[in-house]
Amino acid sequence: MRMNKLLYVAGAYSGNIEENIKKAEVASINLIRNGFHVMTPHKNTAGYEKYEDGKITYETWLEMDLNLLSRCDAIYVLLNSDVSNGVKKEIEFALKRRMPIIYEKENPSEQFKLPDFIKTINKNK
Numbered sequence: 001m002r003m004n005k006l007l008y009v010a011g012a013y014s015g016n017i018e019e020n021i022k023k024a025e026v027a028s029i030n031l032i033r034n035g036f037h038v039m040t041p042h043k044n045t046a047g048y049e050k051y052e053d054g055k056i057t058y059e060t061w062l063e064m065d066l067n068l069l070s071r072c073d074a075i076y077v078l079l080n081s082d083v084s085n086g087v088k089k090e091i092e093f094a095l096k097r098r099m100p101i102i103y104e105k106e107n108p109s110e111q112f113k114l115p116d117f118i119k120t121i122n123k124n125k
Contacts, residue, residue, distance in 0.1 A: 007031055007102070008069045009040040010090045011078030021046050027078055027104060039072055041065050062086060066093050074100035 009031070011024050024042035031038050045061070065086070069075060075094040081087045082103070094101050 004035055004037045005073040006037045006039060006071070007074050007076045008072040008090070009038050009042070009076050009078065010069075010087045011042065011081040012084035012087060013042060014084075017046075023078055027076070031076065038076075039068050041068060044068070062089060065090065069093060069099075070097070072099070074102060076102045077104060079104040 009024050009028050011027075012020050014020075021042045024040050028038045028040045028043070041064075045064075048056075066089070069090055070093075075090060077087060077091065082091065091101060
């Protein structure tokens, strides 16, 4: 069985939660169509904040996200999301681990395909 590269899809969650989840979903589908596997925290815990009642802290959510990120091959940062405090921490985490960071462009469905990504990774080794 061939295992594709796993990308962690990073993007703002708070604010307009519904819109932010939709952006992450669209990007994830485009990545899957281009040969990647994705870990999209937006979809993994969508709506869980309604159960929080202050008992699950921001730090707990971030810790869970970083745990997921640690298992991925690279981080994919949604367009204009690098202003989010959570995304900044995810990028910092990736940088410390020398993980590839891919920033979404205006037309993400045509940004790159899996073979191009693998060539880039192998070239940087």
